[in-house]
Amino acid sequence: MRLIFGALLDRPTQIIKSAQVLFAQFGLKKVTTDDIAKEAQVSKATVYKYFKNKFEIFDQVIEREANSLLTAIEDAVAAETSTADKLQAHLKMRLSNRSEFINFYRVTQESRADYWPFIVRIRRQFLDKEQRTVARIIKDGVASGELEVENPERAALVLVLALASVEYQWSLDESRFTLPKLIDLMLKMMLNGIRKREMNISDSNKINGKRELLKLDTTMVEHYSNGPHKFHIPVMGTGFTIDTPLRVAKYGISSVISIGDDSLMEQVRKFYLEKSGRSYNPIPVGEEDCREKRTRSYLNLINELVEIQMQSIRSEAFEPGNDITRYFEMLPDGSLKDTYSKMLNSKDSKTKMELQSALRHQVVTGHIDVNIMTKVDQEQYHNNIKGPPESGLAMAALRGFATSKLRSSVVLSAGINKRLFAHMAKFEDFFPSNEGPPKKTIILKVSDYRSAMLQGKLFVRHGLWISEFRIESGLNCGGHAFANVGELMGPILEEFKNKRTSLEEMLRKKYYDALAKLGKKPWGQPSISLSAQGGVGTLEEHKFLVNHYGLDSVGWGTPFLMVPQVTNVGEENLKKLISAKQEDVVLSDASPLGVPFWKLRTSASDEIRRKRIRDGVPGSPCPKRYLSSDFEFSRTPICKASSRYQKLKLDQISKSSLPEKIKKAKIDEVLSKTCLCSDLAAGVLTCLGIDSHSNLAICCGPGIVDFKKVATLREMVDHIYGRLSLICNPDRPHMFIKELSLYITFLQSQLDKAEIGIVKLSEKYFADFSQNLLGGIEYYRELASHLNGSGSSRFLTALKTFEDQIMQMKCNPSVSLQPSVA
DSSP states (O other): OOOEEEOOOOOOHHHHOOOOOHHHHHHHTOOOHHHHHHHSSSHHHHHHHSSSSHHHHHHHHHHHHHHHHHHHHHHHTTTTHHHHHHHHHHHHHHHHHHHHHHHHHHHHHHHHHHHHHHHHHHHHHHHHHHHHHHHHHHHHHHHHSOOOOOOOOHHHHHHHHHHOOOHHHHHHHHSOOOHHHHHHHHHHHHHHHHEEEEOOOOOTTTOOEEEEEEOOOOHHHHTSSSSSSSSSOOOOOOTTTTTTHHHHHHGGGEEEEEEHHHHHHHHHHHHHHHHOOOOOOOTTTTTTHHHHHHHHHHHHHHHHHHHHHHHHHHHOOTTTTSHHHHHHHHSSSSSSHHHHHHHOHHHHHHHHHHHHHHHHHHHOOOEEEEEETTTTTOEEEEEEEEEEEGGHHHHHHHHHTSSSSSSSEEEEEEOOHHHHHHHTOOOOGSSSSBBBBOOOOEEESSHHHHHHHHHHHHHTTTOOOEEEEEOSSSSSSSSSSSOOOOHHHHHHHHHHHHHHHHHHHHHHHHHHHHHTTTOOOOOSSSEEEEEEESSSSSSHHHHHHHHHHHHHHOOOOOGGGGGGTOOOOHHHHHHHHHHHOGGGGGEESSOOOSOEEETTTSSSHHHHHHHHOOOOOOOSSSSSSSTBOOOSOOOOOOOOOBBHHHHHHHHHTTSSOHHHHHHHHHHHHHHHHHOOHHHHHHHHHHHHOTTTTTOOOOOOGGGGGOOOOOHHHHHHHHHHTTTOOOBOOOTTOOOOHHHHHHHHHHHHHHHHHHHHHHHHHOOHHHHHHHHHHHHHHHHHHHHGSOSSSSHHHHHHHHHHHHHHHHHHHSTTTTTTOOOOOO
């Protein structure tokens, strides 16, 4: 007999121990019976004397490791006294011994289709025993008063399954969490993620009523995961994406709802309630806090409907046409997609069922995030009396979100609003608690690093953590365009990449200090995600943003306007998008806020605007008044798109002594304003049949002209992942080149306006703008070698062309520009 580990082993144990080493090193597939015999220093005949084949040996290896792991867990738990320490000991032993019990973890984490036929029994036994261990801990915690749980057995089962699921995801990418951080996160979820809570249990057949369920709060797990996709659908207008989560969240795709129009949300809420056969109780305009209540009610409905969808999808059969099949077919390439493929190709019914069960546990909901424009926060007036600050539009929208059942993020755009930021600190959902991390998180849409740092400091001062900075191109985007002083997206992202860690550390210290003053404690170590959006159109661009700059997600907005399955555009307007030329997509003065605004000039909204001008009655009736902000002609604010304002302003200009050229330019600016409150909402009203007479304004970005085909969701996702191409323009420039050209055009337009006296342009502004562009060009020259494909030559040629164009611009003879060094 062979001496192993200082003891004489019987032949079967000798063979099992030797096989354990080989399986751990090479895996089941690569190890042969000959290899095992050689390692055990016995003949092949001796191996077959005790075991039928290598699979039976593998079975014994896994059983031994599973039993050893369970013993180690039970011993570690028995050594502790408090519930928290027992659970921590369980987690630590479970997760930190992967190398010692590598074969057991291999079958629970790696190629399941290869191993499961041989370890189903052992796996079930292990989970049953582990469940009993956790159940004992929970029962002891209930007895000691540390926990309040109605059904410890069920709680233990859910926790064990959740642990297995999170453990599997961690094994696929251990860089996402360090082991201590993962243990800390799981411990807190195990302690606080189980609780009594009432849920409305209803389905399409109206199974109504309430019952108490004990369940793992899986929304917490999903909320702290990017999900299966590394792209998101940004907010578009007020109506384009208002119900997008109902179309995409069930496929694990995240999207953003605008909550700036409570009237629209109320109309859409009525539609979906009646569609599902439920009664609709209106929230009238005159009701106290009606805006907050409408927002909360709408978000709760969307959340409930998506939950019903997820219950349904997880119970569906893996058959063509079913949503669960679509879910996995749309996934990017990776281990989860590989597991799905193995399930499809499996010939063994038991293995197929095991794989399907595992896949169902991996189905997660896409985030249902909301967007608030921070500057659209005018106090409401009643009988010409200004309301309190809390009546502000953004403030009321925030309260509606903060008090809703959503566990998601609020995306704050359009800059600093200190009173809004301070108002957020009144809601506990934005803070960590003894039960877990914040239920709601904050995403800041920013244009550069400096803005992120300044706004981040404002938030952490109140004990509020920024979970994500979302960097948006200043010009290569849709809707409102917040152009900066020529700072380009590439250099901005590079600065974020280089300073990300220091930014996190600085904000985290201030955050901890603020929480301490509030008597609160952080939940683990918070981190900051980075995402970007604006002009991306190909897989190569998407991958470059993710890989080179370390982004966690990329926003795909404008292309999804071509997907009626996702956004509300309507058949007639889709035809206009298909036929749109580059000159039809213009950066205009349409917004009453005075911010440049991308629009399709062939839209129904623009056609009606021009008709009113021709008929001598310019302007809008202004039914909603959300963007009323001008006090020039009244004590109460007036919207610049309203017929009232335009009549007064045009009369003022016509009576002025301004030069005719300036007078004409100012008249054109007044007449360009569009009723965005109503017209950006028109798409959903038309698509849902609520109001077929609405006139849609389309706020697409300039990249829409590269897409000429109405696509399905599957086709657009396949385009994003490079499985097909929807780009119709073979000469489409790289997104960085496109943004550069837009900034040059913007600078030239500013120079043109300054020349006739419409705006004042300082030499410093022109010099800073130009030098930033030239610095960006130099950065892109150095970056060109990192770009994939054969487009680098065209990329460099475009840079040279634009550099020459900038050098020829003139603001003042005293301003001298220096070209970058090639």
